[in-house]
Amino acid sequence: MNPLYRASLALRTDLYQLTMACAYWKTGTHVKEAVFHMTFRHNPFKGGYAIACGLSSLIEFLKDFRFGEDDLHYLATLSGNDGRPLLEPRFLEYLATLRLECDIDAIPEGTVVFPHEPLVRVRGPIIACQLLETPLLNMINFQTLIATKAARIFGAARDEPVLEFGLRRAHGIDGAVTASRAAYVGGCAATSNVLAGKLHGIPVRGTHAHSWVMSFEDELESFEKYAEAMPNNCVFLVDTYDTLEGVRKAVIAGKKLRDRGFRMAGIRLDSGDLAYLSIEARKILDEGGFEDAVIVATNDLSEEIIATLKEQGAKIAVWGVGTRLATAYDQPALGGVYKLGAIRAPGEPWRYTLKLSEQNEKISNPGMLQVRRFENDKEVLMDMIYDEIQPPDEKPAIVDPADASRTKQLSGATRHRDLLRPIFRAGECVYETPSATEARACAIAELARFHGGVKRFLNPHQYPVGLEKSLHEMRTRLIRAARK
Numbered sequence: 001m002n003p004l005y006r007a008s009l010a011l012r013t014d015l016y017q018l019t020m021a022c023a024y025w026k027t028g029t030h031v032k033e034a035v036f037h038m039t040f041r042h043n044p045f046k047g048g049y050a051i052a053c054g055l056s057s058l059i060e061f062l063k064d065f066r067f068g069e070d071d072l073h074y075l076a077t078l079s080g081n082d083g084r085p086l087l088e089p090r091f092l093e094y095l096a097t098l099r100l101e102c103d104i105d106a107i108p109e110g111t112v113v114f115p116h117e118p119l120v121r122v123r124g125p126i127i128a129c130q131l132l133e134t135p136l137l138n139m140i141n142f143q144t145l146i147a148t149k150a151a152r153i154f155g156a157a158r159d160e161p162v163l164e165f166g167l168r169r170a171h172g173i174d175g176a177v178t179a180s181r182a183a184y185v186g187g188c189a190a191t192s193n194v195l196a197g198k199l200h201g202i203p204v205r206g207t208h209a210h211s212w213v214m215s216f217e218d219e220l221e222s223f224e225k226y227a228e229a230m231p232n233n234c235v236f237l238v239d240t241y242d243t244l245e246g247v248r249k250a251v252i253a254g255k256k257l258r259d260r261g262f263r264m265a266g267i268r269l270d271s272g273d274l275a276y277l278s279i280e281a282r283k284i285l286d287e288g289g290f291e292d293a294v295i296v297a298t299n300d301l302s303e304e305i306i307a308t309l310k311e312q313g314a315k316i317a318v319w320g321v322g323t324r325l326a327t328a329y330d331q332p333a334l335g336g337v338y339k340l341g342a343i344r345a346p347g348e349p350w351r352y353t354l355k356l357s358e359q360n361e362k363i364s365n366p367g368m369l370q371v372r373r374f375e376n377d378k379e380v381l382m383d384m385i386y387d388e389i390q391p392p393d394e395k396p397a398i399v400d401p402a403d404a405s406r407t408k409q410l411s412g413a414t415r416h417r418d419l420l421r422p423i424f425r426a427g428e429c430v431y432e433t434p435s436a437t438e439a440r441a442c443a444i445a446e447l448a449r450f451h452g453g454v455k456r457f458l459n460p461h462q463y464p465v466g467l468e469k470s471l472h473e474m475r476t477r478l479i480r481a482a483r484k
Contacts, residue, residue: 008068013134024127034126034343037118040336048460052111053182054143067095101427105420110442114465133338141334143182150186156303161189166326179326185439213240223253231262247281251288266294275312282315339364371419386468398466
């Protein structure tokens with residue numbers, strides 16, 4: 001973010017975060033310690049899982065968090081309903097020295113996650129925790145959404161290379177760069193976005209567009225001239241006029257390229273019946289002696305379209321996905337939330353908190369939450385959300401927070417690991433951020449350990465996730481007490 005914008009991004013927030021912060025400060029409650037959790041309520045795209053992403057951006061933001069002088073000058077110009085300054089000068093002086101001395105735990109990027117699990121946990125002075133809500137949600141929500149979309153597309157392609165081509169349709173410069181990185185974490189092999197490639201070490205790919213072909217009077221000449229100019233980057237776009245005739249001309253240009261000691265890497269299809277055209281194009285390429293030339297397909301692809309093309313026997317080896325990936329076309333937001341789980345005054349015990357709602361799914365979970373994943377040598381078995389203030393029993397048992405009649409208990413010794421990892425302690429980063437490539441490898445390896453039913457597109461299997469039994473009982477007591 002900093003290379004694109006500036007060092008101070010503390011104003012990347014909603015105004016009500018600052019008005020609440022001012023109120024905490026003026027009432028003296030800013031000294032209270034709080035625990036907040038970032039969760040989401042539903043798997044995106046009606047799927048069976050999500051891929052955690054955005055932590056790298058959050059860490060970068062937190063390392064440089066501060067209110068700059070120009071930020072404070074701007075805040076001083078804001079006025080309330082009576083025309084007077086909204087934020088008094090002494091509070092702005094306080095903000096000038098504020099540092100986020102919080103303990104932050106998070107699930108690493110590339111981890112498979114599920115509804116109700118805390119992706120991030122923030123503990124510290126309530127004023128600092130509160131100021132993190134908006135930027136945290138802004139970064140984690142969008143990138144988790146895009147990484148999940150990419151994982152679904154990669155799965156539909158059956159592990160064949162997926163290229164992210166969404167820059168021109170993405171939501172602005174930051175939306176484009178973060179989408180490219182998140183798509184790579186989710187499984188994409190490369191991006192067309194050169195800036196994202198530079199900033200995040202993502203492989204970049206691209207050859208030519210229809211305009212190159214149209215700038216010549218003859219299609220074959222356009223291929224030959226491109227091969228002369230860029231002999232080590234030849235994937236010819238063959239559908240400007242007549243697709244199969246374009247493939248035949250690509251073969252002619254490819255033979256001339258081969259005579260010069262170079263290789264035609266492949267062709268790209270961007271319109272028409274991709275299943276039929278790819279099958280026929282494959283025949284032409286093979287008959288022409290280009291068995292190793294790949295067929296790349298683009299044209300508003302999605303995971304559902306790719307899955308259908310695979311079922312039809314399409315001979316496509318590389319998939320370029322743009323709009324429907326970078327914009328999360330069929331679901332524009334993840335819907336993650338940030339809720340208070342516990343609070344205490346200095347020297348006092350923790351007081352559990354929860355948000356009530358007429359909708360059961362919107363009732364938050366109290367405590368200082370952690371996620372424990374149980375697994376064996378072959379696959380993962382279930383996730384348990386538990387309270388670190390009151391650790392769980394030895395026998396792992398969970399209750400579905402949305403349906404108390406759904407329970408699960410594991411018998412016998414089972415391997416487990418806690419997903420939330422220490423990221424910051426007292427405001428200092430204690431975590432070595434993995435590269436985007438490492439996060440991508442994590443996502444691919446993680447998904448491979450989940451049952452195929454969790455990953456299917458239509459009516460996916462519901463992976464067992466629940467509250468640890470004693471946490472569920474405590475939550476139930478708090479709900480009943482609050483509703484009296």
